[in-house]
Amino acid sequence: MHLYEQQKIQIYNTLSGTKETFNPIEEGYVGMYVCGPTVYSNVHLGNVRTFMSFDMVFRYLKHLGYKVRYVRNITDAGHLENDADAGEDKITKKARLEQIEPMEVVQRYTVDFHNILNTFNFLPPSIEPTATGHIIEQIELIKKIIDNGFAYVVNGSVYFDVHKFNETNDYGILSKRKLEDLIHNTRALDGQSDKKNPQDFALWKRAEPQHIMRWPSPWSDGFPGWHLECTAMSTKYLGDNFDIHGGGMDLKFPHHECEIAQSEAAKGQAPVNYWMHANMLHLNGQRMSKSTGNTVNPGELLSGDNNFFSKAYAPSVIRFFNAQSSYRSVLDLTDDGLLASEKGFFRLMDAINLLDDLKADANSTFDVSQWRQSCYDAMNDDFNSPILIAHLFEAAKLVNQIKSGDASLTSDDLELLKKTMREFTFDVLGLVNITKADTGTDKLSGAVELLIQLRQDARVNKDFALSDKIRDELAAKGIQLNDGKDGTTFTTN
Numbered sequence: 001m002h003l004y005e006q007q008k009i010q011i012y013n014t015l016s017g018t019k020e021t022f023n024p025i026e027e028g029y030v031g032m033y034v035c036g037p038t039v040y041s042n043v044h045l046g047n048v049r050t051f052m053s054f055d056m057v058f059r060y061l062k063h064l065g066y067k068v069r070y071v072r073n074i075t076d077a078g079h080l081e082n083d084a085d086a087g088e089d090k091i092t093k094k095a096r097l098e099q100i101e102p103m104e105v106v107q108r109y110t111v112d113f114h115n116i117l118n119t120f121n122f123l124p125p126s127i128e129p130t131a132t133g134h135i136i137e138q139i140e141l142i143k144k145i146i147d148n149g150f151a152y153v154v155n156g157s158v159y160f161d162v163h164k165f166n167e168t169n170d171y172g173i174l175s176k177r178k179l180e181d182l183i184h185n186t187r188a189l190d191g192q193s194d195k196k197n198p199q200d201f202a203l204w205k206r207a208e209p210q211h212i213m214r215w216p217s218p219w220s221d222g223f224p225g226w227h228l229e230c231t232a233m234s235t236k237y238l239g240d241n242f243d244i245h246g247g248g249m250d251l252k253f254p255h256h257e258c259e260i261a262q263s264e265a266a267k268g269q270a271p272v273n274y275w276m277h278a279n280m281l282h283l284n285g286q287r288m289s290k291s292t293g294n295t296v297n298p299g300e301l302l303s304g305d306n307n308f309f310s311k312a313y314a315p316s317v318i319r320f321f322n323a324q325s326s327y328r329s330v331l332d333l334t335d336d337g338l339l340a341s342e343k344g345f346f347r348l349m350d351a352i353n354l355l356d357d358l359k360a361d362a363n364s365t366f367d368v369s370q371w372r373q374s375c376y377d378a379m380n381d382d383f384n385s386p387i388l389i390a391h392l393f394e395a396a397k398l399v400n401q402i403k404s405g406d407a408s409l410t411s412d413d414l415e416l417l418k419k420t421m422r423e424f425t426f427d428v429l430g431l432v433n434i435t436k437a438d439t440g441t442d443k444l445s446g447a448v449e450l451l452i453q454l455r456q457d458a459r460v461n462k463d464f465a466l467s468d469k470i471r472d473e474l475a476a477k478g479i480q481l482n483d484g485k486d487g488t489t490f491t492t493n
Ligand SMILES: [Zn+2]
Pocket: 034, 035, 036, 230, 255
């Protein structure tokens, strides 16, 4: 009996605008695709929030016993500065400005992306495909869409014919937009474009002579449109119809709308059963934006080197802060909010660190089974992590009462409490056990937590020379790593 047979998840599906009971296409298996980053600059903190939310979804599905194939792509070509197929390729532009190869840009920021995600204790996806690694699949997909009459070729570029598609299908089904309204709200073409209609989008763009990233195709030497790669890669690895597609709210239109249109035009069926969208991250009540200066990147948040926050925050504190809001709410990052989360986080860790000291009794004064189910109920309700955390705090209070003799549990109940608290805190929420007393200065704690994570990665990769080196070098500096059941903690001399 798998947990998923007892625990039924409700997922808020953007497509229907309601919570629906999650039934995977194949029992016990889940296919999930999440749009990854465009690797032309350091990963944006708002994107980290999106990936953090889907890391929690991935972790919970795995915890329930599903075999999950989680595909998260790397966009390393085709993403233009402007959604209307105009402007320069973001990666090409960066390469031009820095006078390096586009693939050097891709490599640099892919490494940065992985480092940041490792710091935050993300599980790696099952497959991380790149757009440039799937040019052939994208060309084959365009051929099918042309054959089915939903795309046209002009001057070596191929465009998706949104108006033609909308005659037989519903363009706007996901974002709840009507093509008529889109027509009213877009400016007429200025005569420079090859498109029949402004709503049409590029499947293939002919490369100008100076454009470095280019591939041969039946239509021209060029490059694929941005929307196309996700359709090509998601359906290649998950099938023409798969379970969950996630991404940030800002991708709902046009990106995800175009993915649906491309799939239906090429394969005659809707690609995705459950569309999930993570909401935006604000900073001090306002949208983050480079142009207004209201922005902080993940490295600056973790190091404390920024103008917005009074101190550095540990990665797990930031994860905890994120989990204290629903992934569907706007999350407002503030110093007060992070300070409060840090307090709460350490309260929870302190309770977990007391678990092994607790003594069992003949009677239980608390219904642990019922409490455990309430933790599942929270997560089953569209991954409602703030409610889960409220239940974990309830357990933390109980731990302190048992410690002071004001409550008691039988040994079976005590074991169930320990197991459940650890599973939800570490496996599902992805937190790492550090305690306030261990942290020394807070900047130090962030840095040591990063080293602990890198050491874990080294162990996973069986690079024991590196993992031992990290431990020994830290010890030489007076920082002892302690490996325990709940992860690695550290103490300073
Ligand atoms: Zn995508």
